[in-house]
Amino acid sequence: MCVRPRGLLPLALLVLTPALLVCNAACATVGNREATSAGGGPGALAQVDAEFVPDPARIAPDLLEGQEFVQPHPIVTHLPEYPPARGNQRGPVVVVLRFVVEADGAVRDVRDSPLADSGGAAVDPAFRAAAEDAVLGWLFVPAAIKTVEPGPDLDHDSKPDYTVLVDSNRIPVYLDVRFTFEMVDGERRVRAD
Numbered sequence: 001m002c003v004r005p006r007g008l009l010p011l012a013l014l015v016l017t018p019a020l021l022v023c024n025a026a027c028a029t030v031g032n033r034e035a036t037s038a039g040g041g042p043g044a045l046a047q048v049d050a051e052f053v054p055d056p057a058r059i060a061p062d063l064l065e066g067q068e069f070v071q072p073h074p075i076v077t078h079l080p081e082y083p084p085a086r087g088n089q090r091g092p093v094v095v096v097l098r099f100v101v102e103a104d105g106a107v108r109d110v111r112d113s114p115l116a117d118s119g120g121a122a123v124d125p126a127f128r129a130a131a132e133d134a135v136l137g138w139l140f141v142p143a144a145i146k147t148v149e150p151g152p153d154l155d156h157d158s159k160p161d162y163t164v165l166v167d168s169n170r171i172p173v174y175l176d177v178r179f180t181f182e183m184v185d186g187e188r189r190v191r192a193d
Contacts (some may be wrong), residue, residue: 047184048079053096053115053176061171067147071142072101073174080134082181083126092182093122095131099177105142109123110135113176131179143173 061069096116100109110132118122147167150160 001113004154047180047182048082049180049182050077050079051178051180053113053178055115055174055176061145063145064147066149067145070104070144070146072143072175074138074140075105076137076139078134078137079182080127080130080179083124083130087096093124093127095127095179095181097131097135097177097179099135100172100174101142102163102172103139103142105140107135107138108142113178115176116178127179127181130181134179142170144168144170 063069094116096113098111098113098115099107102108112123112128145168146165149165149166151162151164153159154161
């Protein structure tokens, strides 16, 4: 049994666009680590940032009375390594991928995101491959549609004091993530903001 105290976000707010919830919960970069220095000189560092991107075309799931959508929560999200052979890359390289978080929390079906704004230019395959390799290793608590019902009124104020989880169905969902690979002062590094 799972309980949720009353007074938290109303159920109606939790039903709103899952993309917005995912973006608010997961816009992130991941920790500092030194990359290999091939092509960038000794001790070369580069910056790699990752951010989940909301899809404005995403449709919220149809929910019945007492149901709520719970977005996937990242558990393991390692950043890609800056491709060692690309140490002389000028300007940032942006890779936007769409992937499915399956009902078991694993990532499958990685492809280029329709939200990418490449301006018609093809993304360097080394950066695309590094981003895909990283995403395939990610793990999530999967998305779910949970059914809850009002709990008892313990304080006799004519309102339930919590809700009771009566059913939970894990579902696959897609997410979009944007990686930005960038040289910083001629150095390569992975940095978290």
